[in-house]
Amino acid sequence: MPKTDPYSDELLRMAATLYHVDGLGQQEVAKLVRVSQTKISRLLAAALERGIVHITVDQYQARNARLEHDLCSRFGLETAAVIKTAKQAGGDAARQTVGHFGAPFVAATLPKTGVVAVGGGRSVAEVVQRLRTGESRRLTVVQAMGSIDSNISAVDALELGRALVKRWGGEFLTLSTPAFVSDKKTRDFFLASDQIKFVWQRMRQADAALVGVGGLASSVYIERGVLSHADIAQLRDSGAVGEICGRFFDAAGKECKSRWRDRTISIEIEHLKKIPQVIGVAAGADRAPAVMAAMRGGLLKSLLADEALAVALLAN
Amino acid sequence: MPKTDPYSDELLRMAATLYHVDGLGQQEVAKLVRVSQTKISRLLAAALERGIVHITVDQYQARNARLEHDLCSRFGLETAAVIKTAKQAGGDAARQTVGHFGAPFVAATLPKTGVVAVGGGRSVAEVVQRLRTGESRRLTVVQAMGSIDSNISAVDALELGRALVKRWGGEFLTLSTPAFVSDKKTRDFFLASDQIKFVWQRMRQADAALVGVGGLASSVYIERGVLSHADIAQLRDSGAVGEICGRFFDAAGKECKSRWRDRTISIEIEHLKKIPQVIGVAAGADRAPAVMAAMRGGLLKSLLADEALAVALLAN
DNA sequence: AGTTTATTCGCATAGTTATTCTAGTGACAA
DNA sequence: TTGTCACTAGAATAACTATGCGAATAAACT
Numbered sequence: 001m002p003k004t005d006p007y008s009d010e011l012l013r014m015a016a017t018l019y020h021v022d023g024l025g026q027q028e029v030a031k032l033v034r035v036s037q038t039k040i041s042r043l044l045a046a047a048l049e050r051g052i053v054h055i056t057v058d059q060y061q062a063r064n065a066r067l068e069h070d071l072c073s074r075f076g077l078e079t080a081a082v083i084k085t086a087k088q089a090g091g092d093a094a095r096q097t098v099g100h101f102g103a104p105f106v107a108a109t110l111p112k113t114g115v116v117a118v119g120g121g122r123s124v125a126e127v128v129q130r131l132r133t134g135e136s137r138r139l140t141v142v143q144a145m146g147s148i149d150s151n152i153s154a155v156d157a158l159e160l161g162r163a164l165v166k167r168w169g170g171e172f173l174t175l176s177t178p179a180f181v182s183d184k185k186t187r188d189f190f191l192a193s194d195q196i197k198f199v200w201q202r203m204r205q206a207d208a209a210l211v212g213v214g215g216l217a218s219s220v221y222i223e224r225g226v227l228s229h230a231d232i233a234q235l236r237d238s239g240a241v242g243e244i245c246g247r248f249f250d251a252a253g254k255e256c257k258s259r260w261r262d263r264t265i266s267i268e269i270e271h272l273k274k275i276p277q278v279i280g281v282a283a284g285a286d287r288a289p290a291v292m293a294a295m296r297g298g299l300l301k302s303l304l305a306d307e308a309l310a311v312a313l314l315a316n
Numbered sequence: 317m318p319k320t321d322p323y324s325d326e327l328l329r330m331a332a333t334l335y336h337v338d339g340l341g342q343q344e345v346a347k348l349v350r351v352s353q354t355k356i357s358r359l360l361a362a363a364l365e366r367g368i369v370h371i372t373v374d375q376y377q378a379r380n381a382r383l384e385h386d387l388c389s390r391f392g393l394e395t396a397a398v399i400k401t402a403k404q405a406g407g408d409a410a411r412q413t414v415g416h417f418g419a420p421f422v423a424a425t426l427p428k429t430g431v432v433a434v435g436g437g438r439s440v441a442e443v444v445q446r447l448r449t450g451e452s453r454r455l456t457v458v459q460a461m462g463s464i465d466s467n468i469s470a471v472d473a474l475e476l477g478r479a480l481v482k483r484w485g486g487e488f489l490t491l492s493t494p495a496f497v498s499d500k501k502t503r504d505f506f507l508a509s510d511q512i513k514f515v516w517q518r519m520r521q522a523d524a525a526l527v528g529v530g531g532l533a534s535s536v537y538i539e540r541g542v543l544s545h546a547d548i549a550q551l552r553d554s555g556a557v558g559e560i561c562g563r564f565f566d567a568a569g570k571e572c573k574s575r576w577r578d579r580t581i582s583i584e585i586e587h588l589k590k591i592p593q594v595i596g597v598a599a600g601a602d603r604a605p606a607v608m609a610a611m612r613g614g615l616l617k618s619l620l621a622d623e624a625l626a627v628a629l630l631a632n
Numbered sequence: 633a634g635t636t637t638a639t640t641c642g643c644a645t646a647g648t649t650a651t652t653c654t655a656g657t658g659a660c661a662a
Numbered sequence: 663t664t665g666t667c668a669c670t671a672g673a674a675t676a677a678c679t680a681t682g683c684g685a686a687t688a689a690a691c692t
Contacts, residue, residue, distance in 0.1 A: 009374075010376075010400075011402070013373065013374055013375070013376035014376050014378070014400070014402075016373045016374075016376070017373050017376040017378075018416070020371050020373050021373055022416070025647090025648065025649090026648070026649065027648080027649095031409060031412065032402065032409055032412055032413045032416065033402045033409075034402050034403075034409050035402075035671085035672090036671070036672050036673080037648090037649075037650095037672090038649095038650080038651085038671075038672055038673080039670090039671070039672075040649095041649060041650055041651090042650090044649095045650090047373075051374075052373065052374045053371065053372070053373050053374075054370070054371070054372045054373075055336050055369065055370070055371050056369070056370045056372075057329065057332045057333050057336050057337055057363075057368065057369050057370075058325075058329050058332075058367075058368045058369075059329070060326075060329035060330050060332070060333040062330070062333075084326075084330070086327075086330075086348065086349045086350050086351075087350075093347060093348055093349075093350050096347065096348055097348045100334070100338070100348065341677085341678065341679090342678075342679065342680095343678080343679095351641090351642090352641075352642045352643080353642090353678090353679075353680095354641075354642055354643080354679090354680080354681085355640095355641075355642075356679095357679060357680055357681090358641095358680090360679095361680085633692100634691100634692085635690100635691080635692075636689100636690080636691070636692090637688100637689080637690070637691085638687105638688085638689075638690085639686100639687080639688075639689090640685105640686085640687075640688090641684105641685085641686075641687090642683105642684105642685095642686105643682105643683090643684095643685105644681100644682095644683090645680100645681085645682090645683105646679105646680085646681075646682090647678105647679080647680070647681085648677100648678080648679070648680085649676105649677080649678070649679080650675100650676085650677070650678080651674100651675085651676075651677085652673105652674085652675080652676085653672105653673090653674085653675100654671105654672095654673090654674100655670105655671085655672090655673100656669105656670085656671080656672100657668105657669085657670080657671095658667105658668095658669090658670105659666100659667085659668085659669100660665105660666090660667085660668105661664100661665090661666085661667100662663100662664085662665085662666100
């Protein structure tokens with residue numbers, strides 16, 4: 001509620017005029033108004049808030065509609081968001097830009113209510129971080145993938161799910177397991193537990209999913225020491241070109257048979273395909289093969305990407 | 317002419333949006349755009365300059381039209397500018413505010429060409445300081461009053477005249493004399509010199525004058541050690557209520573006979589009355605008697621004042 | 633090509649602005 | 663009156679932004 005505003009519009013207009021129009025510094029304005037610079041700073045903020053000062057920026061179209069359209073029609077996506085990035089932006093900067101401008105897209109694409117599965121990944125993290133808090137939804141967020149290692153980082157599904165419900169409200173169902181375990185037996189043991197079974201259940205009913213699409217190169221798994229270069233090479237040999245939630249798939253989008261498959265605790269590719277809305281997030285041209293495969297296999301319904309990736313995907 | 321702008325509008329829009337709309341800091345924007353913070357600062361400046369960013373402030377009416385009208389009709393002024401000031405603003409702050417918002421009024425009221433006599437004073441200094449440079453006029457500026465003491469300050473007519481032609485162009489005729497000399501003889505000696513006579517000549521033909529109106533209290537002459545309190549008392553006894561260019565006048569606006577009169581080198585009250593446009597500048601309610609008298613005597617054609625003074629003048 | 637001139641860049645840092653923190657003020661209840 | 667709360671102001675200072683400067687690069691000229 002608008003509490004008693006102690007400053008008159010007149011005063012605000014005077015201060016704002018001196019500052020913005022006449023170009024004086026706050027210190028100088030302060031002298032004329034006979035108050036502290038501190039207060040001028042606050043007056044100016046109030047003036048902006050109250051609409052006495054308007055700052056408008058020519059519409060910046062952060063998304064490349066042409067590429068979005070091409071992606072949708074070419075790969076049968078429901079929707080796509082292609083975020084323009086600075087020329088030299090790669091890696092981190094690209095992910096951040098995609099996160100920043102892509103967040104509204106994700107917010108609009110995810111349902112207001114229902115079950116949402118959330119995977120991990122750097123790109124996804126950048127998006128979730130920037131979802132506007134305040135908006136309230138009745139979501140059931142499900143962790144779609146165990147934790148990558150015991151040292152939980154901000155890009156793990158666990159953290160992202162937590163962050164999501166913190167922003168939008170709702171409940172968060174955690175998967176209190178690692179993403180990779182030593183063998184099938186252990187995996188089955190985990191899956192047999194009541195808690196996991198319950199979460200698994202809900203995951204099958206998910207109305208939507210938000211996942212990152214990983215490639216084999218520059219894999220976050222190597223970075224975090226979960227997989228070795230040799231492991232990657234082996235996966236590549238078995239046809240893998242990409243990964244979602246730790247599930248590796250081949251160029252057709254079919255999950256690869258590999259010694260990892262049965263040791264992974266995360267949403268299965270076949271499950272994912274059945275979720276009505278799956279938003280894949282990725283940035284960087286080097287993800288093209290992975291994303292291409294995921295789209296071919298129908299794993300994704302929507303895509304959030306940067307221009308470089310979009311161009312690479314369409315380049316054939 | 318718009319030189320080759322090295323930045324694309326697109327880039328500017330992106331940076332400006334991130335900064336102004338999304339509220340990121342320059343450092344954060346810099347990360348996304350992959351350039352230094354320095355450059356973002358420059359990009360934002362360029363965006364403002366190029367009109368990609370607009371900052372507008374609700375019209376602030378710096379002048380009190382009602383009081384201006386009342387002053388004009390009551391005292392027969394040609395025009396008046398009454399500048400609103402902050403409640404607690406007195407003394408210096410009031411003068412500065414009057415100078416700031418009054419400068420456009422003075423610029424509009426003074427002719428584009430012709431001879432302008434300029435007096436000294438703190439209020440006048442604040443005005444002159446803020447006249448927009450760039451505009452070019454063909455003025456002959458005449459120093460209307462000698463220098464108050466050998467230690468020339470920024471409020472002396474000498475400095476103000478200099479500043480005026482520096483801003484607007486034109487020539488400046490200096491009165492290379494003190495404002496007050498020891499006796500009539502010395503005064504006459506100065507006045508007899510060719511240079512002074514020449515300047516005096518032009519002064520008589522002045523098309524306009526810009527002068528401060530001083531009171532007896534808080535007189536700048538005391539401050540600068542030219543007059544003593546005793547001197548002021550004596551002047552008061554001889555009926556003086558105010559002063560313009562060192563010429564003291566009584567409540568009717570008639571120049572006082574005093575021992576100072578013949579020792580003063582500055583435009584004479586009778587001359588001033590004949591100048592078609594005389595702008596008097598004053599700030600502070602305590603100047604009311606002086607300004608009132610000046611107006612009564614027809615010394616001023618226009619007035620630039622603050623609200624406090626205007627109210628005091630109209631209060632009767 | 634080899635200079636010269638003009639520009640652009642980012643670092644270091646000066647300068648400006650926002651925020652934290654403490655003290656002061658007034659309203660109101662006891 | 664006195665205490666408590668709710669709030670506002672400004673001083674100190676942290677945070678942020680703008681600018682002088684030399685290095686690097688590009689453009690123009692000899």
